[in-house]
Amino acid sequence: MNINATLFVQALSFAFLIWFAVKFIWPPLNRAIDDRNKRIADGLAAAEKGKVALVEAERRGDASLKEARERASAVLADSEKRAAQIIEEARVAAKAEADRIIAGAREQIASEAAKARTALREQVASLAVAGAEKILRREVDAKAHADMLAQLKSQL
Amino acid sequence: MAAENLTPSSYIAHHLTNLTVTVGEGGFWAVNVDTIIMSWVLGLVSLGGIWLVARGATAEVPGRLQSFVEMFFEFVDNTVRDVFPGSRAFLGPLALTIFVWVFMMNLMDLVPIDWVATVSGGLGAPHWKAVPSTDLNTTFAMSFSVFFLIIFFSFKAKGVGGFLHEMFTAPFGSNPALWIPNFALNVIELLAKPVSLGMRLFGNMYAGELIFMLLGLLGTIASLSLGGALAGGASGILTWAWAVFHILIILLQAFIFMVLSVVYVAMAHEHH
Numbered sequence: 001m002n003i004n005a006t007l008f009v010q011a012l013s014f015a016f017l018i019w020f021a022v023k024f025i026w027p028p029l030n031r032a033i034d035d036r037n038k039r040i041a042d043g044l045a046a047a048e049k050g051k052v053a054l055v056e057a058e059r060r061g062d063a064s065l066k067e068a069r070e071r072a073s074a075v076l077a078d079s080e081k082r083a084a085q086i087i088e089e090a091r092v093a094a095k096a097e098a099d100r101i102i103a104g105a106r107e108q109i110a111s112e113a114a115k116a117r118t119a120l121r122e123q124v125a126s127l128a129v130a131g132a133e134k135i136l137r138r139e140v141d142a143k144a145h146a147d148m149l150a151q152l153k154s155q156l
Numbered sequence: 157m158a159a160e161n162l163t164p165s166s167y168i169a170h171h172l173t174n175l176t177v178t179v180g181e182g183g184f185w186a187v188n189v190d191t192i193i194m195s196w197v198l199g200l201v202s203l204g205g206i207w208l209v210a211r212g213a214t215a216e217v218p219g220r221l222q223s224f225v226e227m228f229f230e231f232v233d234n235t236v237r238d239v240f241p242g243s244r245a246f247l248g249p250l251a252l253t254i255f256v257w258v259f260m261m262n263l264m265d266l267v268p269i270d271w272v273a274t275v276s277g278g279l280g281a282p283h284w285k286a287v288p289s290t291d292l293n294t295t296f297a298m299s300f301s302v303f304f305l306i307i308f309f310s311f312k313a314k315g316v317g318g319f320l321h322e323m324f325t326a327p328f329g330s331n332p333a334l335w336i337p338n339f340a341l342n343v344i345e346l347l348a349k350p351v352s353l354g355m356r357l358f359g360n361m362y363a364g365e366l367i368f369m370l371l372g373l374l375g376t377i378a379s380l381s382l383g384g385a386l387a388g389g390a391s392g393i394l395t396w397a398w399a400v401f402h403i404l405i406i407l408l409q410a411f412i413f414m415v416l417s418v419v420y421v422a423m424a425h426e427h428h
Binding site for chain 1: 176179183184185186187188191192195196199203206207210211213214215216218222225226229230233245246248249250252253257288291292293294296297298300301
């Protein structure tokens with residue numbers, strides 16, 4: 001068991017192995033593990049963020065659901081009001097139209113009646129002239145008595 | 157290994173001898189071929205295997221192999237993080253290398269020594285120590301490499317002047333009369349680190365190997381005497397028990413070597 005030149009050979013072997021480990025073994029392993037640790041940390045952070053976002057989304061969903069419901073009921077109330085209003089308007093319009101028609105009818109009736117009265121008057125006048133002609137027969141001159149007849153006609 | 161020549165001392169001596177090839181003039185200039193080849197193969201298999209997995213490592217869901225490698229990575233990374241607050245770009249891979257390599261070398265302690273002797277003998281090698289960490293050359297090579305890293309990082313953190321200043325003025329004070337005691341104490345403290353680091357690993361592994369050999373010897377008695385049959389059974393059971401216990405030791409020693417190396421290098425960054 002002597003110390004001999006093996007010492008140097010082994011020292012060089014050791015140095016070579018250290019160099020090899022420093023250069024080729026440590027860095028890739030270190031990188032792989034660091035990367036994985038980072039990835040796991042990122043994943044955990046993302047999961048945490050996702051959880052928070054889920055809660056937020058649920059909250060927002062609830063809020064918008066409530067808002068939609070409120071709006072729907074508001075729209076419903078609005079439309080009911082509007083419907084009542086339309087019915088009311090229609091009623092008013094119908095009444096106005098009816099009044100207008102009635103008024104027109106009345107006017108027409110009045111004018112017809114006036115027209116009939118005028119015609120009747122003419123006929124009565126001619127009847128009276130014819131009657132007078134028949135009574136007076138010979139002496140009556142239509143031309144001579146036209147003034148008297150017109151006077152008579154206007155008195156009817 | 158011829159059975160007729162087998163004595164307890166020759167058995168143990170055989171298993172504790174490295175396959176040595178002299179280079180140059182011999183003496184110090186010799187290399188333990190078995191130690192070098194075993195440590196190279198183990199380093200290649202373990203760190204090369206980790207590299208193959210690390211090369212394709214992705215941040216996606218990891219496969220079984222990647223998870224296995226990442227388990228080691230995170231274990232080492234957390235250990236270093238506990239000791240050293242700064243960048244782990246160098247200290248991390250250093251610790252990983254030490255842990256994996258020392259563990260693999262220690263693991264060879266669990267391969268039955270007689271199998272190793274049979275295979276190596278069959279291949280024509282007179283000796284073959286399968287456990288590189290029972291060779292003081294390996295453990296001191298590593299611990300003194302750590303020592304030089306301590307010096308290097310001390311220089312880097314404090315500057316050469318700051319380091320020398322600290323060597324002479326800590327821990328007692330900056331009075332010139334205290335320079336010598338300060339320096340002596342610091343040198344001892346500094347040198348004690350690599351020596352204890354290397355000796356601890358070597359001692360534990362060497363002693364563990366020795367106990368396997370003694371228990372194996374107990375087994376050889378079984379073939380020599382009648383009452384030895386009992387010893388043979390005891391040998392088997394005890395070897396098994398020691399191997400189970402040894403699993404703990406090889407893991408613990410690898411861990412201790414790693415942690416202490418990191419602690420020493422981390423301490424080099426601190427100012428007194």
